[in-house]
Amino acid sequence: MYFQGKTRLAIVLCLMMMFxxxxxxxxxxxETNGDKAAGDTIRLGFLGxxxxxxxxxxxxxxxxMKLAIQEINAEGGxxxxxxxxxxxxxxxxxxxxxxxTTKYITRDKVAGMIGDPCTGLTKVAADIAQKNKMVIFxxxxxxxxxxxxxxxxxxxxxxxxxAVPVVVDWMLDDQGxxxxxxxxxxxxxxxxxxxxxxxxxxxxxxxxxxxxxxxNDGETDFTAQVTKLKNSGADVLVFTGYYTEAALxxxxxxxxxxxxxxxxxxxxxGQDLAKLGLSAxxxxxxxxxGFSTDQPSAETEAFLEKYRAEYNEEPDMFSAQYYDAVRxxxxxxxxxxxxxxxxxxxxxxxxxxxxxVSGMTSFREDREPVKSPVFLLTVKDGKFALVNKLxxxxx
Amino acid sequence: MFWExxxxxxxxxxxxxxxxxxxxxxxxxxxxxxxxxxEIYMFGAFVGLFLVTVAGADLFTALIGAMIFCMILxxxxxxxxxxxxxGKSSRLSALISAIGVSIFLSTLMALIRGTNTTRYPxxxxxxxxxxxxxxxxxxxxxILVVSALLMIGLQLLIQKTxxxxxxxxxxxxxxxxxLMGINVNRVISAxxxxxxxxxxxxxxxxxxxxxAVWPYMGMMAGLKAFAAAVLGGIGSIPGxxxxxxxxxxxxxxGVAYLSSSYKDAIAFAILIIVLIIRPxxxxxxxxxxxx
Numbered sequence: 001m002y003f004q005g006k007t008r009l010a011i012v013l014c015l016m017m018m019f020x021x022x023x024x025x026x027x028x029x030x031e032t033n034g035d036k037a038a039g040d041t042i043r044l045g046f047l048g049x050x051x052x053x054x055x056x057x058x059x060x061x062x063x064x065m066k067l068a069i070q071e072i073n074a075e076g077g078x079x080x081x082x083x084x085x086x087x088x089x090x091x092x093x094x095x096x097x098x099x100x101t102t103k104y105i106t107r108d109k110v111a112g113m114i115g116d117p118c119t120g121l122t123k124v125a126a127d128i129a130q131k132n133k134m135v136i137f138x139x140x141x142x143x144x145x146x147x148x149x150x151x152x153x154x155x156x157x158x159x160x161x162x163a164v165p166v167v168v169d170w171m172l173d174d175q176g177x178x179x180x181x182x183x184x185x186x187x188x189x190x191x192x193x194x195x196x197x198x199x200x201x202x203x204x205x206x207x208x209x210x211x212x213x214x215x216n217d218g219e220t221d222f223t224a225q226v227t228k229l230k231n232s233g234a235d236v237l238v239f240t241g242y243y244t245e246a247a248l249x250x251x252x253x254x255x256x257x258x259x260x261x262x263x264x265x266x267x268x269x270g271q272d273l274a275k276l277g278l279s280a281x282x283x284x285x286x287x288x289x290g291f292s293t294d295q296p297s298a299e300t301e302a303f304l305e306k307y308r309a310e311y312n313e314e315p316d317m318f319s320a321q322y323y324d325a326v327r328x329x330x331x332x333x334x335x336x337x338x339x340x341x342x343x344x345x346x347x348x349x350x351x352x353x354x355x356x357v358s359g360m361t362s363f364r365e366d367r368e369p370v371k372s373p374v375f376l377l378t379v380k381d382g383k384f385a386l387v388n389k390l391x392x393x394x395x
Numbered sequence: 396m397f398w399e400x401x402x403x404x405x406x407x408x409x410x411x412x413x414x415x416x417x418x419x420x421x422x423x424x425x426x427x428x429x430x431x432x433x434e435i436y437m438f439g440a441f442v443g444l445f446l447v448t449v450a451g452a453d454l455f456t457a458l459i460g461a462m463i464f465c466m467i468l469x470x471x472x473x474x475x476x477x478x479x480x481x482g483k484s485s486r487l488s489a490l491i492s493a494i495g496v497s498i499f500l501s502t503l504m505a506l507i508r509g510t511n512t513t514r515y516p517x518x519x520x521x522x523x524x525x526x527x528x529x530x531x532x533x534x535x536x537x538i539l540v541v542s543a544l545l546m547i548g549l550q551l552l553i554q555k556t557x558x559x560x561x562x563x564x565x566x567x568x569x570x571x572x573x574l575m576g577i578n579v580n581r582v583i584s585a586x587x588x589x590x591x592x593x594x595x596x597x598x599x600x601x602x603x604x605x606x607a608v609w610p611y612m613g614m615m616a617g618l619k620a621f622a623a624a625v626l627g628g629i630g631s632i633p634g635x636x637x638x639x640x641x642x643x644x645x646x647x648x649g650v651a652y653l654s655s656s657y658k659d660a661i662a663f664a665i666l667i668i669v670l671i672i673r674p675x676x677x678x679x680x681x682x683x684x685x686x
Contacts, residue, residue, distance in 0.1 A: 186656055213655050214654075214655040215655065218611075218615070219615075220605040220607045220612070221407050221605060221646075221647075223403035223406070223407065223647065224400060224403055224404075224646075224647040224648075224651045224655070225650060225655060227399050227400055227403060227651070228396070228650075228651060231396045244512050244607070247514075247606075248605065248606065248607055251514075251605075251606045254521075255521060255534065256530070256532070257523045257530065257532070272511055275513070275514070276513070276514045276606065276607065278514070278517065279517075
């Protein structure tokens with residue numbers, strides 16, 4: 001079939017538009033040299049949301065990743081080449097992250113992907129990455145079933161199943177609490193997943209669970225649960241949900257005029273905990289997490305200074321984990337002498353005692369990360385403050 | 396523990412009752428289920444919060460301020476969203492309009508304030524009193540007393556004043572009342588004003604008691620209060636009070652002695668059972684259908 005000049009031009013333009021629609025999700029920043037195979041730089045794709053409901057994780061993550069790339073390039077790059085970050089906003093949506101992952105692999109020809117901070121989104125991207133033999137390194141996914149997807153899937157985060165036994169040991173041996181109450185938030189997936197982890201750890205130490213109760217996210221009346229708690233004889237309360245409900249529970253505890261501490265996971269790590277709880281949570285709520293700016297190690301201290309100088313704000317867990325992920329990936333490429341995922345992934349899997357800014361990181365044989373230490377934080381004068389650092393052993 | 400839980404239930408129930416009164420009054424007169432009522436309650440909580448934090452008001456001033464604001468808001472909603480539809484289109488359109496107002500108001504507040512939960516500052520010294528073996532906090536006393544006063548005030552208004560008499564007349568027959576020289580539109584406005592101000596009082600009290608206000612708080616509270624109104628017999632004012640208290644106590648007892656997981660399920664299951672046995676609600680009158 002023969003097309004006249006203008007018709008042909010129109011078809012070409014249409015095809016170009018279609019192509020840019022398919023590939024150009026989110027109007028990213030570094031799309032100028034689209035199809036060119038990455039020859040002069042080594043590219044890393046950023047997975048994370050910088051808008052939408054989970055942007056609180058993606059925005060600091062992107063900053064941490066940019067800082068790491070900038071530093072590595074200043075030090076001379078990887079394998080004699082400069083690193084280049086490619087940043088697309090997946091808005092926290094499954095369809096977006098699928099498109100972006102495909103774009104990174106087929107169009108940008110990245111050498112690896114960093115992210116996503118969320119478990120569900122990471123799984124979507126990891127399925128695609130595994131099929132295309134592309135390394136994906138999540139900096140935040142804590143849920144089950146992530147590294148099980150395949151040998152190209154890694155993550156860099158404190159896992160609840162490693163942290164909780166350490167926290168339980170501290171509760172029993174250090175604080176001497178014997179009778180434990182557990183409250184779960186039933187409509188919160190994080191909470192319903194964390195409760196069995198706590199129960200297992202408590203049962204392993206033969207602890208007496210005196211009360212198992214539940215609330216729902218979005219409710220405000222916890223009077224009945226707290227009255228039950230008061231009469232249960234519990235020494236300590238484990239609450240596995242988020243900060244809002246934790247603050248409201250502690251408000252009610254204060255109103256009912258008794259003294260108990262609330263232990264939880266990093267779901268309590270939100271500024272609103274202090275704002276909603278005021279005096280009711282001060283040194284009463286203690287939770288574990290993988291990062292704290294208090295009492296930093298030498299690596300963390302250096303990172304803090306650079307981050308503050310660059311962005312004029314405090315880094316959080318996500319910026320530290322993204323930063324570490326880029327560093328670890330670059331190290332693996334350097335050591336194995338290749339930016340080919342099929343080659344350097346072998347080196348990556350051998351990671352042991354890496355002194356990252358988000359703590360000491362090792363991969364077990366199943367590629368699950370073991371991070372040490374676990375930080376216990378509480379609220380003091382309206383700010384988060386360190387209670388204790390607990391070392392985690394690689395088993 | 397039983398008495399403490401009963402007290403928790405009565406406190407929760409009296410806030411439901413304050414909101415339920417608005418539903419039942421409006422329904423009694425124009426047979427409209429005002430789904431925006433929960434959002435009026437939410438606005439009351441936020442206006443109170445604003446007065447306390449920005450204007451530095453005390454509890455009493457915040458309560459009165461929020462009640463006046465919501466009185467106006469309630470009348471405005473009626474004037475803009477319901478009156479133009481009244482008589483001209485089916486009752487269903489007014490219901491849809493009410494749902495629209497509900498979504499509009501909660502989204503508006505979300506735009507103004509953001510969606511996170513905020514709290515009232517500690518404006519009251521919380522004391523705990525021991526009466527026998529029972530512990531009661533000053534907050535619970537305040538909520539129970541303020542709710543009781545408001546409900547007594549409402550009863551007096553309905554039974555002893557001219558506007559109350561007009562309301563009772565309108566609830567029997569709008570057209571006949573109109574023929575008797577009652578300004579029906581004014582009575583309906585007054586009904587919305589009173590119902591909304593009670594909801595606002597509920598909002599402020601809940602804000603102080605539970606320390607949590609957020610733009611979507613009206614949705615579930617409204618639903619529960621509506622259920623309370625139906626349970627008590629929709630259209631009946633004492634019914635709304637009894638319905639609210641009953642629902643509150645049932646919920647708390649459900650959590651205390653059965654399971655927290657089924658909190659709402661228990662409350663609503665009892666609601667369904669009551670309605671199967673007494674379809675008109677606890678205090679509702681049996682309606683002989685007019686043709």
